Amino acid sequence: MTPGARVAATIELLDEIVSHGLSGERGRPADLVANAYFRSRRFIGGGDRRAVSDRVWSILRRYGQLSWWLDRTRHPDRGARAIVAADLMLVEGLDMGQLESLFDGGTYRPSRLDEAEYRALRQMEGHSLPHPDQPDWVRLNVQEWVAPHFREAYGDGWGREVAAIETPPPVDLRVNRLKATVEQAREALAREGIETDTMRYAPDGLRLRRRLSVVKGKAFQDGLVEIQDEGSQLVAALVDAQPGMQIADYCAGAGGKTLAMAARMNNKGRVVAMDVYESRLDRSAQRLRRAGAHNVERRPIDADNRKWLKRQAGAFDRVLVDAPCTGTGTWRRNPDGRWTLRPEDLAELVPKQAAILDAAAKLVKPGGGLIYATCSVLPAENEKQIAAFLERNDGFEVVPVEALWRDILPTEPPADAGSTPYLRLSPLKHGTDGFFAAALVRKEATRAVAAPRATAGAGAEATEEGAPDAVAETAPDPAAEAGVDAAPVAVPDVAPQAAPEAPDAPEGPREPSA
Numbered sequence: 001m002t003p004g005a006r007v008a009a010t011i012e013l014l015d016e017i018v019s020h021g022l023s024g025e026r027g028r029p030a031d032l033v034a035n036a037y038f039r040s041r042r043f044i045g046g047g048d049r050r051a052v053s054d055r056v057w058s059i060l061r062r063y064g065q066l067s068w069w070l071d072r073t074r075h076p077d078r079g080a081r082a083i084v085a086a087d088l089m090l091v092e093g094l095d096m097g098q099l100e101s102l103f104d105g106g107t108y109r110p111s112r113l114d115e116a117e118y119r120a121l122r123q124m125e126g127h128s129l130p131h132p133d134q135p136d137w138v139r140l141n142v143q144e145w146v147a148p149h150f151r152e153a154y155g156d157g158w159g160r161e162v163a164a165i166e167t168p169p170p171v172d173l174r175v176n177r178l179k180a181t182v183e184q185a186r187e188a189l190a191r192e193g194i195e196t197d198t199m200r201y202a203p204d205g206l207r208l209r210r211r212l213s214v215v216k217g218k219a220f221q222d223g224l225v226e227i228q229d230e231g232s233q234l235v236a237a238l239v240d241a242q243p244g245m246q247i248a249d250y251c252a253g254a255g256g257k258t259l260a261m262a263a264r265m266n267n268k269g270r271v272v273a274m275d276v277y278e279s280r281l282d283r284s285a286q287r288l289r290r291a292g293a294h295n296v297e298r299r300p301i302d303a304d305n306r307k308w309l310k311r312q313a314g315a316f317d318r319v320l321v322d323a324p325c326t327g328t329g330t331w332r333r334n335p336d337g338r339w340t341l342r343p344e345d346l347a348e349l350v351p352k353q354a355a356i357l358d359a360a361a362k363l364v365k366p367g368g369g370l371i372y373a374t375c376s377v378l379p380a381e382n383e384k385q386i387a388a389f390l391e392r393n394d395g396f397e398v399v400p401v402e403a404l405w406r407d408i409l410p411t412e413p414p415a416d417a418g419s420t421p422y423l424r425l426s427p428l429k430h431g432t433d434g435f436f437a438a439a440l441v442r443k444e445a446t447r448a449v450a451a452p453r454a455t456a457g458a459g460a461e462a463t464e465e466g467a468p469d470a471v472a473e474t475a476p477d478p479a480a481e482a483g484v485d486a487a488p489v490a491v492p493d494v495a496p497q498a499a500p501e502a503p504d505a506p507e508g509p510r511e512p513s514a
C-alpha cells in the first residue's frame, strides 16, 4: 500500500468504528469491527493491516483531544476523515504540504482537501496535541461525566492513572499447569521465536517481550498457554481453587478464569461454569478441550436450570463472581470503551452487579469463599458494591487480600497491597489491566477463606433454602441484548493493540472480543 492508501484505509476503518457506536449509540466493539473489516479485504497484507490498525487504535486513545482541535479550528466535519487528518498534523507532525500529498485524490487515496478543511487544518500546523486550554478530561481523553469517577477512585493522582491507560498493553500468557511448567512453556515458545519473561505477580504468567501472534503457534495450539492479562490471572489465583473443591464460576463467560481455576485443580473436583448466556459458555468448550481440563461443567442460568440452581445453595467451597462491568480497567486494550460508555450503563450495572452478588452468595457453603471481581476501577462498582453487600448480608466478612495473597501465592504482593483490604490493580502501579477483587468468607466458618483445604469437596447438603431467586430474573447484559454476543471470536493480527487475540477480554457495556 502507498502511504496515501494507508491513510484512506485508516479513514475507512475509523469511519466504520465510529458509525458502529463511537458516536454514543450502542454498537459493536472496535476490535470486532476491525476484524470484520480486514476479513472482507483479504488483499490488505499483514504489514499494512498492522500499520492501519495501530494507527486507528492510537487515534481512539486520543479521540477526545483530536475532537477538541476540530472544535477549536471550526473544522467543518467531525468524521473519521477530519480526525485522521488532524492526527497526521498534531501527532505525526506533518505540514500542510505533506498532508496535501496524501490527500491528493489519486487511486486508493483520500480525495483532495476542500477549502474549509484546508482552513481548519492550517491552524493546526506546527502544534502538538496537548494545549493549555484543554480541560483535564479532554487532556486525559475521557468523557466529562467519567472524570469525577476516576477522581473518586484515585484521588489527586487520577491524572497519572488515566494517562497510563494510553500506553498500549503487553501480551500476557498464562501457562496451563495441566500441560506444562512455566519453564517448559517458556522454552516451547522460544522455539517458535517468541521470547517471554516471567511475571512479577502472577506465578504462572509469561509476558511477551515483543507483540507477536501466538495463537497459530504450537505451544498455544497444544494448550500449553492461554492469553490472559496478569490482573485476570491474579483474580483467578486468589480464588485458591484446590484439587477436590467444588467451585462455581458464576459469570464465566467464555471461560478465561474458569480455565485458570481448572488448571490449578489437576482435574480433581468440579468447576461449574455459569452464565446467563449459553452461547458464551459454549465458546469455552474448545478452549477447555485444548487445555485438557475435564472437570468443568457448563450450566447456563436459565429456566431449565432453575431447580438445579436452587439445590446448589450452600454447595460450593468457592464462588467467583466476575461481574459484568464498565470495563474501565481495560481501556488501554479497548480504547473505544472510553467513548462508548454512557452514564446509564453505569446506572444499570450497579444494581445488576448487586443482584448477581446476592444470588451467587447463596451458593457459598459455610466457611467457603466468595470472590467478587470486576475489570473496572470505579468505586461504585467495587468498594461501594462490597460495602452495600455487607450491609445486606451480615453472614459474610472480608478477608484482606494481602493476607490471602501471602497465604496462597508464592509471589510477593504489591507494595501498596496493605493499603486496602481489596485487590486494586492498575496499569500505572502494577502494569496490569485495572482490576478489583474482594475476597469474602461466609461466616459460621471454623476456617477462613484462605484455608478451606480440609473441607475441599465435602459438598454441603443441598437445600431449598436461600434459593437464588434473583438469578433468572436478573436483567441480561445490555451489550448482549444489542446482539454483540453473536460476534465471532476475534481474529489475530488485527488491531494488535486492542489485544484481539485475548479470549478473556472483559465484558460489560463493552463486550468481549471472544
Ligand SMILES: C[S@@+](CC[C@H](N)C(=O)[O-])C[C@H]1O[C@@H](n2cnc3c(N)ncnc32)[C@H](O)[C@@H]1O
Residues within 6 Å of the ligand: 250, 251, 252, 253, 254, 255, 256, 257, 258, 274, 275, 276, 277, 280, 301, 322, 323, 324, 325, 356, 471, 474, 475, 476, 477, 480, 503, 504, 505, 506, 507, 508
Ligand atoms: C466480565 S464477564 C466474565 C468474563 C469471564 N469470567 C472470563 O474470565 O473470561 C461477565 C459475564 O457476566 C455474564 N452475566 C451477565 N449478567 C449475568 C447474570 N445475571 N448472571 C450471571 N452472569 C451474568 C455476562 O454474560 C458475561 O459473560
